Amino acid sequence: MSQIRVNSLTFGYEGSVDNVFENVSFSIDTAWKLGFIGRNGKGKTTFLNLLMGKYQYSGSIDASVCFEYFPYQLTDEQLMQPACTFIENIKHDCEEWRVICELSQLDETAELLYRPFGKLSHGERTKVLLAVLFSGENEFLLIDEPTNHLDMNAREAVKRYLASKSGFILVSHDRDLLDACTDHVLVLNRKSIEVQSGNFSSWWENKQRKDQFSLAENEKHKKEIKKLRQAAKRTSDWADKSERSKIGFDPIKENDRSISTRSFIGAKTKKMQSRVKNIEKRIGREIEEKEGLLSDIERTPELKLVQLLHRSSTLVNVRELSLSYDGLNRDVVSGVSFAVKRGDRIALNGSNGCGKSTLIKVVLAGAGDTERGKGIIQRGLCETVSGLVISYVDQDTSMLKGDISRLCISRGIELSMFCTVLRQLSFERSHFEKDISELSEGQKKKILIAASLLTPAHLYVWDEPLNYIDIYSRMQIEKLLLEYKPSMLFVEHDMCFREKIATDTVEL
Numbered sequence: 001m002s003q004i005r006v007n008s009l010t011f012g013y014e015g016s017v018d019n020v021f022e023n024v025s026f027s028i029d030t031a032w033k034l035g036f037i038g039r040n041g042k043g044k045t046t047f048l049n050l051l052m053g054k055y056q057y058s059g060s061i062d063a064s065v066c067f068e069y070f071p072y073q074l075t076d077e078q079l080m081q082p083a084c085t086f087i088e089n090i091k092h093d094c095e096e097w098r099v100i101c102e103l104s105q106l107d108e109t110a111e112l113l114y115r116p117f118g119k120l121s122h123g124e125r126t127k128v129l130l131a132v133l134f135s136g137e138n139e140f141l142l143i144d145e146p147t148n149h150l151d152m153n154a155r156e157a158v159k160r161y162l163a164s165k166s167g168f169i170l171v172s173h174d175r176d177l178l179d180a181c182t183d184h185v186l187v188l189n190r191k192s193i194e195v196q197s198g199n200f201s202s203w204w205e206n207k208q209r210k211d212q213f214s215l216a217e218n219e220k221h222k223k224e225i226k227k228l229r230q231a232a233k234r235t236s237d238w239a240d241k242s243e244r245s246k247i248g249f250d251p252i253k254e255n256d257r258s259i260s261t262r263s264f265i266g267a268k269t270k271k272m273q274s275r276v277k278n279i280e281k282r283i284g285r286e287i288e289e290k291e292g293l294l295s296d297i298e299r300t301p302e303l304k305l306v307q308l309l310h311r312s313s314t315l316v317n318v319r320e321l322s323l324s325y326d327g328l329n330r331d332v333v334s335g336v337s338f339a340v341k342r343g344d345r346i347a348l349n350g351s352n353g354c355g356k357s358t359l360i361k362v363v364l365a366g367a368g369d370t371e372r373g374k375g376i377i378q379r380g381l382c383e384t385v386s387g388l389v390i391s392y393v394d395q396d397t398s399m400l401k402g403d404i405s406r407l408c409i410s411r412g413i414e415l416s417m418f419c420t421v422l423r424q425l426s427f428e429r430s431h432f433e434k435d436i437s438e439l440s441e442g443q444k445k446k447i448l449i450a451a452s453l454l455t456p457a458h459l460y461v462w463d464e465p466l467n468y469i470d471i472y473s474r475m476q477i478e479k480l481l482l483e484y485k486p487s488m489l490f491v492e493h494d495m496c497f498r499e500k501i502a503t504d505t506v507e508l
Contacts, residue, residue: 004028004051004140008059011050017430020046023059026195028169028186030065030140033162035178035200036171038188039298039426039470040442044171048142065140070133071126079118083128087113091132102131106161121352123154130158134165141168147177148441148467149395151351152493173471175200175496190298200471211297225283232279235272298472301424303453303480307487309342310458312385315487316340316363321380323358332358335380338506340459345481345488347498350508356491357395359508360463363489364392367459391457395464395491397444400436407436407447413454421450425473442468449477462490466497 005027012019020043028034038044050057051067072090087094100110106127112120113128120128126146133141143162147155155177162170162181169186172178178185178200185203187194196203316339323333333355340346348356358376365373366384369392400407404422408415419432425446431439436447445468452460466474474497481488481501492498498505 002030002064004030004061004063004065006059006061009050009057009061010059011046011055011057021057024193025059026186026193028184028195030063030167032184033166033182034169035182035185036169036188037178037185037200037203037471039472040440040446040468041426041428041431042188044188045144045440048144048169048171051142063140065138067142068133068136068139069142070129070144070146072129072132074117080116082114083117083132084113086117087132091136094132094135098135099128099131102134103127105164106131106157121154122149123151123157123352126150126154126158130161139167142171143168144171145173145468146170147172147174147493149352149464150493151354152349152495153351155493155495173466173469173474174494175471175474176494214297229283232276232283235279236276238272300426300472300476300479302483303421303424303476305453305480305484305486306456307484308389308456308458310385310388312342314339314341315385315388315459316366316489317381317383318359319381321359321362321378321382323355323362323379324377325358326375326377331355333508336506336508338504340487340489342487343485343503345486345490345501345503347502347505348489348491348508349498349505354508356508357463360461360489360491363461364390388459389457391452391455391460393448393452393460393462393465395467397441397448400444400447402437403435404432404447407451411451411455413451417454418450421453422446425450425476426470440468442470445469446473453480458487460486460488460490462488462492464491464493466492466494 007025009021009024010019011021036044036047046055048069049055051061051063052069068091074086074090078086078089084096087096087099096113099113103110103112108124108127108131112124117125117128130143130146133143146162147158150158155174159177159180162168162177170178170181180199182199183197185196185198185200187196187203196206198206318339319337321333321336322331324331332353336359338346348359350356361372362376362378362382363384365371365376366382367388367390369390404418405415407413408418422432423429427443427446427450431443436444439447445465449462449465449469452462466477469477474494478497478500488501490501492501
């Protein structure tokens, strides 16, 4: 057990106006199960890369342990090979027998190591790479979003596995995973960094209490400042009026005054002016105490959704539907039946490869996007009502290229409105000028979601929309969907999100 000490860390990317970290200091223990929480673009992956020594920075990071990063970057050649042939290349001194022992804890056999890696499912790949990661000794492990694209069974296996381990930083936006696997959290707030004991739920409860206290204190200071300013104005007015009356007077109307009264009025005015100065000092102290109270409060503006209302109550009707692909001797979807009615939010749930995305493509093809349905062999019924307009979020972001203005033109979206929604999703202004392909996966997902929200539709079809999306934005989107209650067909492995949003679930 040792400490990792970060002292006065400052780092910014070349050409960037603002630093990612500015004079940051904190300490963490290498025996902790540390959850790493923060908005997209706040610097979580950047910090892991700083620990790995990939960037130059000012300040210091003192650690007596070696760091190992997940996920490993594999070449196209390695994807074609079995994992047993390249594990020593991606992790120094990796021993196969240790990897096999770790795989058994993930409820998998050594057989996975001898199949072409590219042929494995997302869950199987993640399990193999996690087994490689944990096969070493005396390392502090940096685990960056391990459950993206994983189905529920794979997520549960990874959750149980990580809960049995220690000595790692886990970057994740999955609230259920963070609750199950962490005993401390490292949080990148808006203006500060904090380290706290507990899991996500305990931190979130503490944050809500702290935010409420800060808001109440802010209101109290605002009222006190207002009262003090009113008192200062009254006293200042009295002093000015008294000062003006010091010289010159009407002996008939003010027969009780004489020249000698002038010194008395001067002393009285001086006392009033001194009182004004004291009030102004108190105002300064109140303003100083008020400053910073709201600096770490995450403001999540309310999003809006413009829906189209279809005359038909049933939008999609699926009966005994089976789907397969050309050249495939089995069905990927078999005998599925369900209906999407107005106001329904139907979740498609099942393991990776069970045909969720294929089913979505058939629904899109039925609504007019025939390119989506190419190569899919269909038996049974999949009907969509005439004139159905669908707003779609693809799980794949690789097609996003060019600047935001070009995207808006191609999708018929008003640029100013699009930028407004992105800002409401905590999208940095500095990223508006970048090529979309250069953005993080979380930022790309926000672009797809913003485009979908600004596309009026009868039905919203979202395929794993929350991969890489930060926790605050997930809650923001949940609130939007619960308020507007749009008709939806979606796939999402975030259990918290699915349980809150889905009115019904179709198990594949």
